[in-house]
Amino acid sequence: MAAEMRFIFEGSGIDPEWLATEIQKRVEERRLSGLFTHQVESKLETPLIPxxxxxxxxxxxxxxxxxxxxxxxxxxxxxxxxxxxxxxxxxxxxxxxxxxxxxxxxxxxxxxxxxxxxxxxxxxxxxxxxxxxxARKARERADEEDLCYLAECMTDPWETAQFSEECARLLKGSNVIFILGPSPRSLVETLEREGANVVRVFSSDAWNIGGAEYKKLREAPAMFLERISENSLEALVIPELAFWLRPEKLMRIIRMSYLALKYGGRIAIFVRSFANGSFCPWCSPDVMVRALEKAGFSKVEIKSFNYEKANKGFIAHGQKPPED
Amino acid sequence: MNSVSSDFSPLFVVPRYGEDIVGGAEELARRFAEELLRRGTPVTVATTCARDHHTWSNHYPEGSHLINGVRVIRFKAETKIADHEIGRIGQIIASGEKVDEKDEKRWLLSVVSSPDLIEFLRLEGRAFSHIILLPYLYGTTYLGAQIYPEKSYIIPCLHDEPYAYLSSVRETLLSVKGLIFNSNAEMSLAKNILGEGIQGSVVGLGFSRPRYDAAAFFNRYPIRGDFILYAGRREEGKQTPLLIRYFRRYLLETGGDLSLVLIGSGKVGIPYDSLAVIHDLGMLTQREKWDCYAASFVFCQPSVNESFSIVLLESWLCGKPCIVNGQCAVTADHVRRSGGGIAFNNYEEFAEGLALLLENRSLAYALGEAGRRYVLSEYNWDSVIARLKKALGVP
Known part of the structure; x- marks a missing residue:
């Protein structure tokens, strides 16, 4: 996100002449940068489909x-x-x-x-x-976005350093890593430090404030997985918050992740405990292992750790078996 | 509050009237009638039974009705709009070519007219102190203005379009006692077309502070995040397809977190690949409409055929910045005078204006507030009714 410009507001509002000049300046800059091209126009025509x-x-x-x-x-x-x-x-x-x-x-x-x-x-x-x-599709999408918003509300972006380090270690060697759902800033920074190209798939940009500019795709997690071609992603990171409180979403997201990943592609699901150290029933380590195996993942492992405030967490990690 | 003298008993003549009618002139007539009634003026409205301005088919029952306290008399509408020959003449006129006066009048009376309404004016028109006809284009105004021209006023809602240059229209506008314009830009256009010596004044339309609830909108509809709002008739003439094209291109270039919400009447062609980001909510109730304005990030008025743009001023009342088509003299003038938005002349200016607002929330907020101040100071009901009284010569 570009840094916010400072404006001086005087009198009854903004000077329209100044505003018009500012826009003309930006238009000129963009023209010189070559961003406006007529090639884009050709993509805009609604394709006529035989x-x-x-x-x-x-x-x-x-x-x-x-x-x-x-x-x-x-x-x-x-x-x-x-x-x-x-x-x-x-x-x-x-x-x-x-x-x-x-x-x-x-x-x-x-x-x-x-x-x-x-x-x-x-x-x-x-x-x-x-x-x-x-209407149904729009409602589904809004529900997912609301879920992500709720999940984001309960996440402290600074308490996930261990998780980020562990994720970076597990997914080392992946060129492009997609993160689905609300994700802490430290995770993106850590993965990028390791040389990966990180793409966030999430609608909110709340965590970008004051931070680095991340690449984003505005898409709710399950909707994104529905649209992506099969066997197209190298690595996926999914905070359990993407299906938090929605057990049916857990299996759906894991099954679609399996399809979206390339053969040999890797998945890492991060799960946090409640404040008392217990896990949500369908997010316990045992359930997560079984869910991943049910969807077809192999080499499923659990990496547990504790972090600040005596909370616990684990990463469920698996791999889509290489093609025969 | 300005009170209106008791010998002031206006009759509004408008081709369509009702709470569920979408259209600037119709909305203007209804709001004036209701506000005048609220201030103690006996107001009557003569209109047709039509609701849809594409077919002009008779929808409402004939006779006298009370709509929000206003006495509304409906008469059967007559139209030959489906006639092949009338369509051909209409196409020639719309393309800017000349047709002879006979064809001009034939077309004007064939779009919509109402012999019963005209007969009513002939028989009962004497009882009213002023006859206010609107808009300029239809048979109801063309014939209605000829009956008592000495006490007839036209609110033309004039656009810079080929129809405005018809000799019959010119004849009608020059025959009445006075013209009432919605904006300075509209009056300038009228002077260009009719000559400097026209009898007219700018009145506009009044607004009260609305009540709205942005949160209620998001709870009601499955739309999240920032969105551009367009409200009004969705049709080629209002440039809705242009807005959709610009919006799609903007998303394609920037991948921005933005949706486009369209509300109002008419059919809208949403490209199949944009179904997730362009939402057509159709007609909303008044309450829902205000909530929608309040929930939007920016309001866009792409139309060049505006004589006032009620929706633009309504969005300002909700403190929203606006992006308008710079080729529309009226909306560009509103923006220049209020400092409440940005005018674009091409896609690049549209995109950069939008990006500027998205990147600078404080700027967007300040523009919206400037717009709100403009509407409340220039278009509060007290000022507008005072201007209307002056225009009509009411003491």
Missing amino acids: DQETQRLSPIEQLHFSTERALSNWEVTPAYPIATQKKLLAPVIIFLKRILRLWARIAVGPIIRRQSIFNRDVSSALDAVRKEAL
Whole structure:
């Protein structure tokens, strides 16, 4: 995040002329930096997708795409222009075609009307299904973001030094490490110090204040794993806070992590105890080992440690078996 | 509070009227009527039964109704908007080409008119002290203004668009006793079109301090974090597609933590690859709308066809900075006078303006506050009603 500029506010507000000049200055700087390119424009056009290729869209995208098309094309109309390429006989041919069309309208008109009504009803139904699907998806995403926010509230970024050191040791050699969910600043710093390229997948930037600028992807953990291609990540770090209070999320995230990791890729899950030293029932070391093994991970190990305030914690570490 | 004299009994003539109608002129008529009534003026509204300005089909029942205490008389709307020939003339006019006067009038009366409403004006118009017609474009205004021009006033809600240059429109605007403008920029436009000698004054619309609750918005909708808000009709003429294009490009370039929320009426085409970041909430209740303004990070008004932009001023009332299209004289003038936002002329300025606000929260806050001060000082109801009385010659 760029450092906040200092503004002097006087009178009734900001001087609009000054503001316009400031923006022009920034525009010029960006132009000179080459950031604005016309290549971006080409990416913005909504891709026109041939029928046979809608398969590559996700189901919700496909539903949206098809509904839009149905809503704009539901009406069957016989009103196409009548024309002919035969110049000399054109008046006669067009007259005959008009007569034919008139006759056809009498015969086919009722069928067309019924077909239009059917199409309209189907389009409306599709629209309703789309709205419901989009609302559900948005709600799921908001729930995940809320969960991450809650989890962040209970995390002290400074008490995880041991965890960060241990993670860096376990994932040493990985070029790109993805951290899903709320993560302490010290973890990112430690992993970067070890030479890894760290990508945070988390919506909040609260921990960036005053700190280094981290790369971020705005995505809730489970949603991100759903979208990422299979066998594409080298290493994943997941604080248990990403599924805190949500046992069903634990298995879902672990199973999707397995799919997202490359063969031989590694996963590290960090779990903290409550203040009295006990663990959340579905986050105990035994459960975590079984969950990872159930999803297919091998070489699953637990590394326990104590840190400040007599709290306990452990890292559950596993590897996706190399491809046969 | 300014009270209004008892011989002041205005009649508003507007093609659509109702709480569920989205449209600047319609909103303006409703708010004026309700505020005047609150101050003890007997107000009547003559309108049609139409709700949708695309079809003008009769939706509401005919007859006299009370809407928030205001007497509203609805008449059947007549339209030939679906007629192929009318559509063709409309397209020619919209493209800026000239059509002959006969076609012009034919088109103007065919979009929407109401013979019953005009007959009512003819028979009952004498009973009202002032006839206030709005907006400039429709048959209700064109024919209505001809009946008692000596006591008719038009609030044109004028935009710089081909329709404003029609000779029938010019004839109508020059025939009435006075014109009431929403902003200085709109009056300048009118002077350009009609000549310097027009009888008109700037009144605007009044606002009261709203009550809003940003937290309630986030509890109500599955939207998190900062978002840009657009409110109003979603259509090509309001540049909603431009905003969507700019927003997608901004995200593509910066990967910013930002969503776009669209509220209001009309169909909006959201690209399938942006479903997670562009939210179409449709029509909200008044309470939800204010909460939404309050929850937003910045308000964007991309439209160039504005004569006042009620939504812009509403967002300022909630202390939100605004980004407006610099090619719209009215909104750019609001921004210049208030110091409450940024005007963009192209994508680069849009992106840099947005980035500047996101990086400098104190600047965003200060702009929003400047906007709020502007609305409360310039557009409080006392000042607006005083300006309206002056414009209408009411003591």
